[in-house]
Amino acid sequence: MKIAFLTPHIRIAGGVRAILTYADRLAGRGHEVSVIVPARSDVKAWWRNRARRGPEWMPDFRARVRWVTSWEPGHLPDGDAVVATAWQSAPAVAEAPARCGRKFYLVQHYESLYHGEPARVDETYRLPLRKIVISTWLAGIMRERFGQEAPVLVTPVDPALFHPAPPERGDGLLRVLMLHHEYDWKGVPEGLEAYARVSARHADLRLVGFGVKAPRPPLLPYDEFFENLPQERLAWLYSRCPIYLCPSWDEGLGMPPMEAMACGAALVTYDNGGCRDYARDGETALVAPRRDVDALARALARVVDAPDLRVRLARAGQAWIRTRLDWERATARMEALLTGGLKGEDIQGV
Numbered sequence: 001m002k003i004a005f006l007t008p009h010i011r012i013a014g015g016v017r018a019i020l021t022y023a024d025r026l027a028g029r030g031h032e033v034s035v036i037v038p039a040r041s042d043v044k045a046w047w048r049n050r051a052r053r054g055p056e057w058m059p060d061f062r063a064r065v066r067w068v069t070s071w072e073p074g075h076l077p078d079g080d081a082v083v084a085t086a087w088q089s090a091p092a093v094a095e096a097p098a099r100c101g102r103k104f105y106l107v108q109h110y111e112s113l114y115h116g117e118p119a120r121v122d123e124t125y126r127l128p129l130r131k132i133v134i135s136t137w138l139a140g141i142m143r144e145r146f147g148q149e150a151p152v153l154v155t156p157v158d159p160a161l162f163h164p165a166p167p168e169r170g171d172g173l174l175r176v177l178m179l180h181h182e183y184d185w186k187g188v189p190e191g192l193e194a195y196a197r198v199s200a201r202h203a204d205l206r207l208v209g210f211g212v213k214a215p216r217p218p219l220l221p222y223d224e225f226f227e228n229l230p231q232e233r234l235a236w237l238y239s240r241c242p243i244y245l246c247p248s249w250d251e252g253l254g255m256p257p258m259e260a261m262a263c264g265a266a267l268v269t270y271d272n273g274g275c276r277d278y279a280r281d282g283e284t285a286l287v288a289p290r291r292d293v294d295a296l297a298r299a300l301a302r303v304v305d306a307p308d309l310r311v312r313l314a315r316a317g318q319a320w321i322r323t324r325l326d327w328e329r330a331t332a333r334m335e336a337l338l339t340g341g342l343k344g345e346d347i348q349g350v
Contacts, residue, residue: 002032002079003338004100005063006071006089010037010055012212012231014255015108018134018155019085020055023063025331033063034077038070057231076100081338087111090124104338105129107150109252109274110141114185122146132337135253137273153334154277155253156325161231162262164318165239173206174304177241177265179256180211180220187247187270187291192220194297195245198304205304208241238263242310243303248272249291261285261317266310268299278324284317 003026007019020035027033039048048067055061068075071092076082080101084093085108093103105127112121125131125142131150133139142150178191192207199205209215209222210229226237238244244260246269253274257267261278267285269275270292279285286302288295303310 001081001335001339002034002077002101004034004036004077004079004082005085005106006036006076006083006092007085008038008088010035010065012055012057015085015252016055017058017255018108019106020058020061020063021158021327022331022334024058024061025327026335027062027064029331029335031335032079034079035063035065036071036076037065037067039067041069073097073100083338084124084129087116087121087124090127090129094127094129102338102340103129105131107131107133107138107142107252108155110138110250113250114183132334135274135277137276138252151337152277153330153337154325155255156327156330157255157258157262157321158327159262159322162235162238162259164264165236168240173204174202174243175206175208175224175241176243176245176300176304177208177210177238177260178245178247180209180213180215180222180225182213182216185249187249188220190291190293190296191245191247193293194247194300196221197297198301201301202304208237210237234259235263238265241265242314243268243300245296245300246270246272246275247296251275253277257285258321261314262321264314264318266303266314267317268296268303270296278317278320280320283313284320285313 005019005023023033023035054065076096078099082093082096082100083104083106084090085106090105112118125146131142131148132153133150134155136152139150139152142148195207206223208224210226212228214225214227238260244257244265244267246257251272251274258278261267267279269279269285269287270290271287279287281287286299288299
């Protein structure tokens with residue numbers, strides 16, 4: 001089968017990792033897979049194709065990355081399936097000629113909330129494309145707002161990358177890890193506020209930040225910060241922080257919390273929609289109502305004050321991520337969906 005994924009970029013990000021992992025694994029199953037990426041100019045497209053420039057942060061990538069100046073029909077390959085992966089690429093897939101194959105839209109967030117002009121983005125969800133969503137929250141949005149049923153294919157965590165790292169010598173400190181991001185909806189100020197309220201009573205508590213970019217001056221109050229860590233070092237970071245704090249307002253799914261859970265961290269999170277497929281309040285995580293800083297601080301205080309609770313949540317969360325979700329199963333079902341071999345109800349809850 002010939003499959004093309006249209007993605008706006010291949011820089012490191014949770015949603016991009018999912019796209020590239022599907023592309024890589026489908027290529028490993030014998031399919032001819034292309035990832036079509038805009039290069040913004042003829043020279044850049046020519047040079048990157050000549051140099052076979054793929055995702056440097058994913059070594060041994062098996063699919064082909066094709067750099068194009070635009071997603072015009074003439075730049076799209078013949079195939080059996082063509083997949084939009086963001087609102088920017090959905091119109092191009094809708095307008096693609098029949099020679100490109102079946103048309104799909106992998107929806108990884110309700111992008112109308114924060115990306116692009118809302119009415120314009122909403123129009124992409126009304127296009128005649130077969131939708132695939134990565135969470136039950138997104139399936140509900142497709143159903144309730146756009147009258148479309150979409151199969152749910154929850155993105156797994158890669159156990160080869162995300163697993164408990166060997167323990168280090170203890171220093172008596174309890175670390176809370178939080179993703180730093182400039183997007184308002186990532187909720188960083190609210191996470192900092194929740195942490196400040198709890199840390200005032202715990203001298204041994206430390207806040208650890210990480211992200212692609214370090215905070216802009218004036219520096220935010222992280223005790224430690226790790227900028228753009230190599231992929232192979234993320235498991236070490238997640239493993240040394242027993243608590244992961246996620247103050248995002250809305251997430252299509254939320255890969256960093258899932259990665260932290262796979263490495264043995266106890267999750268404290270807002271109910272951001274996407275987390276409902278793995279964060280069960282009191283079972284696999286502590287979940288506070290969306291944007292309720294008081295409740296988030298109380299939840300954080302509970303896991304700080306109660307080591308037994310923290311350990312129980314961490315173990316249950318890790319088991320959920322490692323047993324309920326699996327890349328081999330997800331890839332097989334994505335393959336079947338792209339060939340038309342699965343109905344929506346057959347891939348719920350993956």
